[in-house]
Each structure stands twice: as C-alpha cells, then as structure tokens.
Amino acid sequence: TIGAVGDALGRSVFVVGGFVRDLLLRQENFDVDIVVEGDGIAFAEEYARRYDCRVRAHKKFATAVLIFADGFKVDVASARTEYYLEPGALPTVENASIKLDLYRRDFTINTLAIALNGPHFGELLDYFGGQNDLRGKAIRVLHNLSFVEDPTRMFRAIRFEQRLGFQMGRHTVHLLKSAVRMGFLDKISGPRVFNELVLIFRESDPLPAMRRLDELGLLAFIHPTLSVRHLSDGTFAAAKQAVDWYELLYTGERCQRWKVFFLCLLSDLDHGEVQQIVQRLAMPPQCEEFFGSERDAATRILNQIEWRSMQSYRWRDSDIHALLKDLPVEALLYGMAITEHEEARRTISHFITHLRHVKCLLRGHDLQSLGLAPGPIYREIFDALLDVRLDGQVVTREDELQFVTN
Numbered sequence: 441t442i443g444a445v446g447d448a449l450g451r452s453v454f455v456v457g458g459f460v461r462d463l464l465l466r467q468e469n470f471d472v473d474i475v476v477e478g479d480g481i482a483f484a485e486e487y488a489r490r491y492d493c494r495v496r497a498h499k500k501f502a503t504a505v506l507i508f509a510d511g512f513k514v515d516v517a518s519a520r521t522e523y524y525l526e527p528g529a530l531p532t533v534e535n536a537s538i539k540l541d542l543y544r545r546d547f548t549i550n551t552l553a554i555a556l557n558g559p560h561f562g563e564l565l566d567y568f569g570g571q572n573d574l575r576g577k578a579i580r581v582l583h584n585l586s587f588v589e590d591p592t593r594m595f596r597a598i599r600f601e602q603r604l605g606f607q608m609g610r611h612t613v614h615l616l617k618s619a620v621r622m623g624f625l626d627k628i629s630g631p632r633v634f635n636e637l638v639l640i641f642r643e644s645d646p647l648p649a650m651r652r653l654d655e656l657g658l659l660a661f662i663h664p665t666l667s668v669r670h671l672s673d674g675t676f677a678a679a680k681q682a683v684d685w686y687e688l689l690y691t692g693e694r695c696q697r698w699k700v701f702f703l704c705l706l707s708d709l710d711h712g713e714v715q716q717i718v719q720r721l722a723m724p725p726q727c728e729e730f731f732g733s734e735r736d737a738a739t740r741i742l743n744q745i746e747w748r749s750m751q752s753y754r755w756r757d758s759d760i761h762a763l764l765k766d767l768p769v770e771a772l773l774y775g776m777a778i779t780e781h782e783e784a785r786r787t788i789s790h791f792i793t794h795l796r797h798v799k800c801l802l803r804g805h806d807l808q809s810l811g812l813a814p815g816p817i818y819r820e821i822f823d824a825l826l827d828v829r830l831d832g833q834v835v836t837r838e839d840e841l842q843f844v845t846n
C-alpha cells in the first residue's frame with residue numbers, strides 16, 4: 441500500500457535503515473522507516489486519507505508517523521541531506537535524493553534501502569557496500585568525518601559491534617580513536633551521552649560493549665575514574681541473571697534493567713564521583729535521585745545485610761522487610777548481583793519473592809468500626825499488623841481483628 445500511494449503521487453518511496461539491515465540478517469525488527477523522495481508529510485497525509493490510520497507530523501524535521509488502529513507505527517521521512525555547521529551540533533537539513541539521504545547515515549550496514557514503488561517493488565539499493573559489510577560482519581563509516589560530525593556514532597558503532605557480533609573495520613577504529621583523542625566527545629551534550637549508555641545497557645549482554653568503551657577511552661571521557669576494570673566478568677553476568685530471574689517472576693512491576701547494569705558500572709565509585717557523573721550526563725531528576733540517595737541507601741543496607749549474614753544473624757521476615765522495603769527493585773537486584781555472600785543474596789531474593797508485596801487485610805474502615813478514631817495511630821497499627829503477618833503470627837482477617845483488639 442505504501443508503494444501504491446507513492447505511485448499515485450509520482451514519488452519514489454523506500455524502506456530503509458535498520459529494518460532492511462535486520463531483514464537481510466534475518467533478525468526481527470518492527471521499526472519500519474520509510475523515506476519519500478519529496479514531501480514525506482504530504483505523503484503520510486495522503487496515505488492516511490486512503491487507509492485507516494492517523495498521522496502525527498513534525499514540520500520542523502519534515503517527518504511524520506503513521507499510527508495504525510492496533511498501535512503499530514511507521515516513520516516517514518523526506519529524503520534529505522544534512523550538513524553540520526559545526527562538529528557535534530544538530531544538522532542543517534535540505535531535501536535530496538534517496539542516494540544522498542543514505543549517504544548521510546552512520547554505517548554502511550545502515551545504508552541499504554528497498555524500493556516500494558510498483559515497477560521496482562522489492563529492489564535492493566546498495567550504494568555504499570552495505571551488503572558486503574553485512575556478509576563480512578564489519579561496521580564501517582561512510583566517510584572520514586562521520587564521528588566528527590556526530591560523535592554519538594562512536595557509541596553506536598560499539599553497540600552494533602556487540603549486538604550483531606560484528607567488528608569495526610580498521611580504518612573506522614582509527615577514525616574513532618582520533619576523534620576521541622581530539623576531544624570530539626566533549627561536543628555531545630550530557631543527555632545524548634546518557635541516552636547512548638542507556639541504549640547499550642538495554643542490550644541483552646552489555647558487558648562486552650562496556651569493555652570496548654573502556655578500551656577505546658569512551659568511559660574515561662565521561663569520568664576519569666569510570667572503568668569496568670574493577671568488575672569481574674561475573675558481576676554483569678550476575679546482574680543479567682538477577683534481572684532475568686526477576687522477569688520470570690512476573691510480579692506485575694517492571695524493572696528497568698539498564699539501571700541495574702548502570703549501578704554495577706558505578707559500584708566502585710564514591711558518592712562524590714557518582715555525583716560528578718550524574719551532572720556530566722545531565723540525568724533527569726528521577727535518575728539523579730536513583731543514582732544519588734537511593735544508591736547510597738542501597739549500599740548501606742547491603743553492607744548491613746552482609747554483615748549480619750556473616751554473624752549468622754537469625755532474621756525474622758519483619759526485620760528483612762523493614763530493611764529493604766523502601767529500595768527500588770533495581771537496587772535490590774543490583775544487591776543480589778554484587779554481593780559475594782550467598783546468604784545475603786538469598787535474603788534479598790526471599791524478600792522479593794515472598795515479602796515485598798505482603799499487605800495486611802484490614803483497612804481504615806475496619807479500624808473505624810472497631811471504634812478507633814482516624815489519626816497517626818492507624819499507621820502504627822498497620823505497621824504492627826504487617827510485622828505480625830510477615831512473621832506468621834496472623835493469617836486470617838479474624839486473627840488481625842483479634843490482634844488489634846488485644
């Protein structure tokens with residue numbers, strides 16, 4: 441249907457980029473990017489007139505999103521060429537042919553396109569050796585200034601290398617190293633670096649990419665003390681194991697796996713160093729709190745748990761609950777990953793599986809019907825009730841009522 445609308449408008453349309461790359465690699469990818477030689481927004485609007493979908497247009501970028509009834513989205517862009525007035529800045533954009541549009545992209549493997557118009561439907565466009573590099577498992581830039589124009593590509597190159605099991609070509613590594621040496625990473629804003637790190641931490645196994653970032657000097661550029669050298673292979677593997685384990689529990693509460701890995705990366709740093717990193721990356725306030733005060737609390741609590749485990753402390757479930765109840769799940773999983781004490785790990789996993797979601801059965805109106813006037817006393821009663829429930833001293837609602845009246 442896309443090609444038919446292109447034919448009707450006399451415009452050439454193509455599916456491009458990651459979708460085509462992954463199609464040739466036989467990997468799943470539902471991000472469909474369409475490029476139109478001409479006005480992408482007019483194309484999207486015409487498409488929506490004929491087929492049942494909505495359009496969200498971004499005039500500034502000459503792009504649009506087609507949104508179908510089932511929520512499926514297709515990005516539509518106008519073929520364009522970009523040039524950079526200065527390194528690291530956002531590009532200046534002009535309309536262009538598909539070939540120029542593909543030329544502005546990061547790596548050869550992302551420059552493949554498939555024609556969608558009737559007579560040419562299904563033809564593969566490969567102007568820059570993308571297929572060859574897919575076969576040779578190589579990540580290669582298209583021209584010498586690629587990393588200089590957009591230094592976030594250094595992170596992307598490493599992410600693709602590890603995700604696809606590819607390697608950067610020699611010349612590309614050389615260009616990357618020169619760009620690092622010449623300080624071009626300083627040209628990218630904090631949030632863009634942060635975003636690239638999060639994308640890497642969202643990959644299924646981020647450790648190899650982290651090692652590569654370290655080796656090529658990208659971590660040290662974020663902060664001189666940032667490194668994965670202190671981490672054994674086991675730490676990230678344990679983090680991955682903890683996250684996978686948690687996801688299999690289906691608690692209904694999602695965990696942001698990237699935060700668990702990020703905490704591992706920061707595990708050797710002190711409060712001040714982490715603050716500098718948080719600032720350098722201009723993290724949003726909620727992440728600032730997570731990597732600041734919540735991380736500090738998690739470290740303190742983990743130390744207590746490890747210490748008590750070493751003393752063979754006999755935990756009551758209410759003790760465990762009191763210690764861990766305010767920690768975000770990502771901090772708990774990090775604790776499981778980082779601790780070397782099996783007993784401490786078991787304590788945290790027991791909390792997650794059995795204690796974290798325990799609630800008492802009585803509600804405010806039950807206390808009211810017992811003749812208790814609402815006030816701070818309610819909080820105390822509920823806390824006490826939760827403790828006895830956690831320790832198995834009450835089971836039914838009647839037990840709870842009895843406990844309160846006593």
Ligand code: CTP
Binds near residue numbers: 547
């Ligand atoms: N791109 C680029 N330079 C960047 C970011 C993106 O040239 N700094 C180009 C790439 O060629 C890419 C396209 O824009 O194919 C779309 O970007 P994105 O959706 O991030 O890339 P995908 O290849 O789809 O990657 P992913 O599979 O991670 O979504």
